[in-house]
Amino acid sequence: MSLIHLAASAGYTTPPLWRILTKSSYFLGLSGAIGATVTYAAAVRPALRSPENERGDIDALRRRTAMYLAWSGVVLLVAGYFQLAARVSRAGKGMPFGDALAPGRIWDFLRAPAAKGAWVAQGTIYLVQNVVLVLVSAALVALLFSQARRHLDTIALTALPLTVAVSLIAAIPATAPTDADKVLDLLFDQVHIISGTVWIGGLALLATLARARGRLGESAGALWADLWRRFSFVALVCVGAVLTSGLWMSWKHVGSIGQLWTTSYGFFLLIKIALVLAMVVAGGFNQFWLMPRIAQARRADSTASLVHLTLRHFPAVVWAEVGLGIAVLAVVPFLSGSARSEAGSPQPAMSGSIFAAGAALVLTLVASLYITVKTSDALARRQDLATP
Template sequence: MSTATLAATTVPYAMPQLWRVLTKAGYFLGLSGAIGATFTYATTVRPALRTTDSGTENGAVLRGRSATFLAWAGVVLLVTGYLQLAARVARAGKGMPFSDALAPAQLWDFLQAPAAKGAWIAQGTVYLAQNIVLVMTAALLMALFTPAARRHADRLALTAVPLSLAVTLIGAVPTTAPTDLDRWLDITFDQLHVISGTVWFGGLALLVALAGTRSRLGTDAGLLWADQWRRFGFLAMLCVAVVTISSLWLSWKHVGAISQLWTTGYGLALLIKILLVAGLVTAGAFNQFWLMPRIVRARRADDTTSLLRLTLRHFPKVVWGEVALAVAVLVVMPFISGSARAEAGSPKAVSSGTVFAAGAALTLALAVSLFATARASDALARRQGGTAAA
C-alpha cells in the first residue's frame, strides 16, 4: 500500500466530548449497579445468608443494607439510562446540542423514527423496548425503599436479575441481519464483556457497601462473611475469564499491531484500561493467595476474632481499592471509540480457522490457569492449617 493510499484510508481519533464521557461512564455505572448487585445478591449474599446466618440479627442487618443498595441502584439506573438515551439523540443524524437532546419531545421523536431502508426494525423501536425494560427494572428496585417491598426483597431481587440483563441485551439487537459470522461474534463477545464486567464491578461495590455494616454485626459474623467472600471469589474468577476471552476478540478486531497500543488514540485508551484491569486482577490474586487461605485457616481453627478481622477489615480494604480501579475503568471506556486499525490505516480483521484455533488454545490455557489458581489457593490453606496445627 502506497503512502498516499495509507493516508487516504486512515481515520483520525476523535476525542469524545465531556457530556459523552459522563453519560457513557454513568450508563455503565448504572448497569453495574443493576446487573452486578442483583446478580451478586442472588448468587453470593442470599445463599450465604440462607446457609450460614438465616434469621439472625446479622442476617437482618445485611438484608436491610442490601435492599437499600439495590433501591439506590434503581435510582442510578433510571437517571443514567435517561442521560444515555439523550446522548444517543444528540449523536443521531446530523446531531444536536446535548442540552437540546434532553427534551422529552426530542427523545420521543427519536424513538418514533421510521426504520432505515433495508432494516427489519427501526433503531428507535429497539431503544424504546430497551428503555421500557430499563424503567421496569428501576421501578422494581426502587420499590425496595418501602417496608412492604422489603419483606419480599429476595423475590424482587431475583426478578430484577433477568430484567437488568435484558436492558443491555435488547439494546444490542441489530436492526439489520448480520451477513457474516464475524458480526455475530462481535455482538456476542461485546455483550459477554459488558455483562461479565458489570457483574464483577457491581458485585464488588455491593460487598463493600455491606462491609460498612461491620459495627452493627455480632462477633460471629466472620463465618458468614467468609462464606460470602468464598462465593464471590468463584464468581469473580468466572467474570475474569469471560472478560479476558471477550477482550482478546474485541482487541484483535480493533488493534492490528502491538505498536498501535501507543501510537493511536484508541490504543492508548485501551492500554490504560488493560493496565487498570490488570490491577484489578492483581488485587484479586492477592485475595485468593494471601487472604483466603488465612480466612480458611481461621475458620478451621474456630478463631472468631481473626476471622472477623480478616473478613471485615483486611478483605474490604483490598476490595475498596478494586472498586476505585473499577470506577477508573468506567471513566476510560468512553475514550475507547473508533478503531486503532482505522487510525493506522490497517486492514480490517477477518477471522479464519487459524484465528479460531488460537482463540480455543488461549481459552483452554485460561481455564487451566484459573483451575490451577483455585487449587493453589486451597493447597495454601491446607498447608497453613497444617503448620498451625503443628
C-alpha cells in the first residue's frame, strides 16, 4: 500500500510544507541551544578545567564553543518566530501561514482572552515562553562579541535553565489536566523533547568542536578523551530518558504492532524508531569499540593513537549520529494524531498491571545501561592486558 493511499484510507492529513519546516526548525533550534548549553556545562567546561591542558587548546575550544552558542541563539530566535507564526496560523478557524507572519496578527493572538474554563489564556503562556526565548537568544547572540566571550561560563550557565524553560513553559496546559494520564503525557513529552535535544545538540556541538583539531596541540588527545568520556555518560542518560518516554508515548498512541504499518502515524513512528535505534547502534560502537581503545591509549600514553581516535575516528561516527538525529527531527512533524484513532482502537487506560509492566521495563533499561558502562570498562581493561 502506497503512503498516499495509506493516508487517504486512514483519514490522515499530511502536514503542509510550512508546518514541516517550522516544526523541524524549531526543534533544531532547541537542540542547538539546549544541547549545547547542557553539554558545555556537563562535559566541555569540566574537561577544559583540567590543569594538564595547554592554554592554546583551551582558548581554541572556548572560542569555537562561544561561536557555536552564538549562532545557536540566532537559529533559535528565527525558528521561534516562525513556530509562533505557525501556532497563529493553526489557532481558531486558522489562516494562511503568510498572513500569520504579520506582527499584528501574532500580537492579537498573544493578547486573546482565556477560553471558558481555562485558568490562563493560551496566548499568555506563549507570550511568556517567547519572552524567555528572546532573552536566552539575546544572551547567546551576545557571544558574537569578544567582550561577551570573556564571560562564556556565566552566559552559558545562565542560558542553560532558560533554554530548558522555553520548552517547559510551552507545555503548561491552559486548562487543568482531568486525570493522571494527562499529567504523565505532559511529563513524558517534555522528558522526550529535552533529553532528545540534549542528545542531538550535544553530538552536534562536539562534532563541530572536533573540527578545530588543526589548531590544537599534540597533547589535545588527552583533553578530548576526557571530553568524550564525560559526554558518553550524558548520552547514556539521554538514551535512557528517550527510550523510557518513547515507550510511554508509543503505548498511548499505538494500539498494536500491526498499526505501525497499517496507519500513517504508525508508519512515520516506525521510521523514527528505526532512526533512533541506528543512533543507539552508532553510540554503542563508540561505547564498546572506541572508548575502550581511547582509555587504553591514554593509559599507555600513546599520543599519536589518542589524537587519531579522539579527533578523527570518533568524530566521524558522531557526524553520522548527527545526520540521523536531524532525520529524526525531520520526521517529527509527520507524527500528528494517533495510530489508535486512525485504526479506531480504544484509548488506553492506566492500571496497576500496566504500571507494574512499565516499571519493570524501565528497571530493565536502567540495568542494561549500567551493564553497558561496566562492559565498556571491562573491554578497556582487556585492551590493557592484551597490550605487550
